[in-house]
Amino acid sequence: MRAPIKTTLLFSMLSLCMSCSNTTALNKGKEKLKARFEVAGICSNYTFSLIEGMADTSLVAASWTNPQSDSTYTNAFGVKNPCDLPEGLKVGDEFYFEIDSNRPNRCMVCMAYYPTPAKKLNIKVLEIVKE
Structure with missing residues (x-):
């Protein structure tokens, strides 16, 4: 049972990191x-x-x-x-x-x-x- 928890945790962390970098890229184009x-x-x-x-x-x-x-x-x-x-x-x-x-x-x-x-x-x- 530990392997699915680790996999889920790893996937969640990767998703969070990717969404942070996408947000930064989107905000960069919105400079006034x-x-x-x-x-x-x-x-x-x-x-x-x-x-x-x-x-x-x-x-x-x-x-x-x-x-x-x-x-x-x-x-x-x-x-x-x-x-x-x-x-x-x-x-x-x-x-x-x-x-x-x-x-x-x-x-x-x-x-x-x-x-x-x-x-x-x-x-x-x-x-x-x-x-």
Whole structure:
């Protein structure tokens, strides 16, 4: 009878450890970040720059130059889910957001091209900064 108890205890401990590491991984993606809306290109081709929070160059472009205007942006990124942005958000606005990689893209946009950074994120806007 001792073997099943040991097996059950071992399984329970492993499950607990795995759930702890999964929780840590999920919370890591929910860091509150701050960005500025830089460029509103045609067909929801938007460019943002990260201005507060961890600048992970696997997620944002350390430096990106818009070939249309020759303006350079630091920690730049585009969005995969432009239809989830709040209606009142406009160029120049700063806002807090979190990366939400589970957020589906639920909209269709036209296919006209306007340059954006290659790095794109699914984001959830938490709060637009009021001045």
